Amino acid sequence: MKNRLRVLRAEREWSQQDLAERLEVSRQSVNAIETGKYDPSLPLAFRIADVFELAIEEIFLRD
């Protein structure tokens, strides 16, 4: 699944660590999701959406 995490993070000038702290996950988790190596669970996807104040489908895109 594709996602716009890196772009959204760059727009806010957040490092991976900044986002990881907001989501209460490890930096490695943020990197794995951002690079498409790991698809988050639905609860984590909702947390990501909340942090960016966007809908899930505005962050995660169908392949």
Added chain:
Amino acid sequence: MSDSWISRRGPGFWIGAIIALMATVAGLAASDAINGPTAIILMASTGSLLYPLMRSGERCEERTGTSSPAVRRYNRGMLAASMAYILGMGVAVWLTRQAGVEGDVLWVIAFLPILPIFAMIWVMARYITEEDDEYLRHLAMMANMGGLALLMGLASLWGFFEEFALVPHVSGWWSVPIWALGMGLTRWWIARGNKAEPEA
């Protein structure tokens, strides 16, 4: 030994130091340069290098962004179980080979290294249930699958070779070190392609 001195050296340095020390002691014992009890004591002393190995591993986890409270509890649990294993193994070997203990008490002695191994399995199970970070839990599960694949593959291969008398017998206790090796190799393989940004 200060923490900064430890952190400058990666886990590979400490693993190499432990292997080198064990090989040196085994070589000295094989050439009769040291007697049995001295060899056992020196071999057990390699356990003292497990603490700097754990600390350098934790620094590495912090750098690569794979640390969490559950990971730190897992590291400490594994350190305690590994030290108990080395101690239990040393005492068991000394009692059976040097002190010549025989009979039903051997059942009890055999449990000295077995119980710490059970503790290692329990520490791993507890980690998987306690880890809140779903990606780190996924990594642990993948590493466990890798360890299990290596163990089952090697055990089946060796078992049939042994069945046809092609290779010598290998003791069953090798299963845990092979499982751990498989987990380590899987973690390394996954980590190669997933490097997080450095700490801010």
